[in-house]
Amino acid sequence: MVAPVAEHPTPPPDQGRPLRRDPAFLRLWCGATLSGLATWALPFLLGFAVVDGTLGVGQLGVVLAARTVGFLAAVPVGGVLADRHSRRATVLWSGLAATAATPLVVVGLGWSTTVTAIAAAVVGCGQGACRPAYQALTAEVVVEERRQRANAAMSLAVRGTTLAAPGLTAMLAVLLDTSALILGTALMWLGAALLPPAGASAPRPERRRGGPPPSWVSSSTACGRRGGTRGSWPGSPRSRR
DSSP states (O other), rough: OOOOOOOOOOOOOTSSSSSSOOOOHHHHHHHHHHHHHHHHHHHHHHHHHHTSSSSHHHHHHHHHHHHHHHHHHHHHHHHHHHHHSSSHHHHHHHHHHHHHHHEEEHHHHHOHHHHHHHHHHHHHHHHHHHHHHHHHHHHHHOOOHHHHHHHHHHHHHHHHHHHHHHHHHHHTTSOHHHHHHHHHHHHHHHHHHHOOOOOOOOOOOOTTTTOHHHHHHHHHHHHHHHHHHOOOOOOOHHHHH
C-alpha cells in the first residue's frame, strides 16, 4: 500500500515575488524614507542657520520646541484619523501641510521668530500625523503573508534615516546654503505625500438608519431564542405564560 503524499498548499502569487520588485511597496517605502529624511534633516539645518548667523541660539530653542509640540500633538490625532478615515488621505494631507509650511520657515529666518516657530509647528504636525498613517497604510498595501518582511523593511527605513539624514545634510551644506537645503526638505515632503499608493479600504459594518446597531439586534435575537420564545424578556407578559 502506497502512503498518500501530502499536498502542500500553493503560496499566493505575490508571496514568492521579492518586495523590492513590488511597485506598490517600493512607492510606499520611498515615501516613508523621504519623510524620515526630511524629519531628521530639519533640526540640523536649523543648527546651520545658527552658524550662519540668521538664527540666534535662543530663537533656535523656540523653533525646535514649537516643532516638537506640533509633532507630539499630531501623533495621536494622526492615529485617530488613520483609523476612522482613509490612511492614504491622511498621508497626503499631512505631507502637503509640511510641504506648504517649510518655505515659511525660510521666510521667517532672520526676520520673524514667530513666523518661523509657527511654520515649524505646522511642519511638526505634518510629521506627527504622517508617521502612524504610514504604518497603517503598510497593512493595506502588502498582503498578510508578506507583512512581516514589509514591516521590517519599513523599520529599517525609519532607523536608517536617523543616521543618514545628518550625514547627508553635512555633505550638502558644503555645496548649498541653509535656505536651499530647507527648501529641499519641502520637496522631500511633497514626494512623501504623493508617492505612496492607495491602499485597500477596510470594510465597515453597516448600520440601519433609525434602528439599533447590528450587534445589538443579533444579541437581542439570540437572547429571545434562548428563552424559548423569540422576543420574550424576563418579566414580560409573554414570559409569564
